[in-house]
Amino acid sequence: MPANPYNGYTDYGIGIGLRVPHYDHILAEQPTVDWFEIISETFMVDGGRPLEVLDRILEQYRVVQHGVSLYFGSAEAPNRAHLRKLKALTRRTQTPWLSDHLCWGSVDGTYSHDLLPMPYTRAAARRTAEKIRAVRDFLEIPIAVENVSSYAEYHVSEMTEWEFLTEVVERADCGILLDVNNIYVSSRNHGFDPHAYLDHVPAHRVAQIHIAGHTRFEKYLLDTHDHPVLDPVWKLYAHAIRRCGVTATLLEWDDKIPSFQEVHDEALKANAFIAGARAAAAVRGS
């Protein structure tokens, strides 16, 4: 189910994150790329080079917005001034859907700039879903929420992460940005089966998939986005597209960023798994 209501019925292929070290290469060489994901906050400015670059990118490429500061899970109300700027940017980019994280990160108007894990309770799910609906109604585009990697679990939680994710997206009637690297990192940190997570996710709501690299420390894994995708994550990716269908896929590489070509080549490795999923589907269908 590549095209669905949660990604604006689009059928995007394999994209990469648009990052500053690659601007000059992209603008000069105009490489073939299915689509770029931009970090919304980078371009929520009033002018200058960020918007000049964005406008030139938009002339040539499809762009999808991904944010880091909507904090759907924070108890406080959405920041209206921020939403107005975000809406202006969505009009500029014509993003078919917009994603942000299923997390909290602001308290009483103070921002952590981090993606803090939710307490998995029904009340938290209700509040989060209410905010997602409010944001979607204001922005007038489909919303997909991304599962975050986490390093802590709370005593107050009443359900698993995947049950919480399901509760939120069903209540909000929104999409999922399924980050398979985050599922893997959290599964190692909390000791759950990542396949069980994937099998529980409502597959028809998956609008997009994220893949990325992480770093292994002695006692935990950290979601660093500074490596190629590791084998266990590719295996989870294969499992995800078998369940969800071939879905718009995005490689995140945010630190120690290598050349554009290296990043793009890493992303295109997803094609091998997509071919495998298609072949398996064909066998099942025959």
Added chain:
Amino acid sequence: MPRPAAKIRIPARVGSTAELAEFQRAVWGLVSRPLTPGHRMQRRAADGRPTREVAGRIVKPSDRLTALERLEIYNRMYWFRVLDSLHEDCPGLRAVLGERRFLRLAEAYLVRYPSRSPTLRDLPSRLARFIREAPRWTRPHTALCHDLARFEWAQVEAYDGAARPRFAAADLRAADPGRLRLALQPYLQLLELRYPVDDYLIAIKQRTALLRGDASHAPAGLRPGRRSRVPRPRRQACQVAIHRLDGRIYFKRLEPAAGRILRAIRAGRPLARALAAGLPPGRRPPPGAADRVQAWFRTWMQLGWFCRPE
């Protein structure tokens, strides 16, 4: 000894939005508490209780990490992220204070003024104000640091501030100077400084570039000693415009009269009154003043600094 803050309230359950808010305040209080000098979580929470005890009431331990160790990951990530961001935005302040003092200043600033914006771009916006309010972090260079914090923030504003359609020369021809009002581009920043920090920042940038070159192929004669520092500037009042051209930031020194004219235009005065602001009070224009003002306007028009008032 400072009195401990009110006891951190940790709800036993999160069954309502109010309890969610209370829960998030409790976690945020721990995550945003400054790290120890060894980059660890402090032993005591803000209310004086052992952090281990408070963390243990909120977070489950794993088979490899205690509750405190798990929360410490977030505590460290928070501080590393915000300090990294300020570090990158403030090369001048770092050069004046040195890395350790700069980090102490940045931490104290973020405790007093934590981020109130969804984007990290705005993080240094109140740093100059904090330096003025709490001079002990920058003494004896407070005035210089205040200038630098203003200047470094002005660069952020100039980089991605709004640009409006330029005022065209044709718009001036039939206009009555007594009534005509111009406006300055929103991205244009005008600063009156006590220290020539524009030159100082350029020197720091050049030194940084040379040090980078030193790691590769810079000619030996151009390599600065690793320990050599750019000398701190001496007090010398000046006025600087920070502006943008083709996406790049430039600094332009302004004569005092030019600065007064531009500030009068920004304040919305009609052109004739703005020009009068450039004259010393109660004096006749010095010889050649008209030519100088004309030359300034020609340059400012070429740089696209003027736009129509909204």
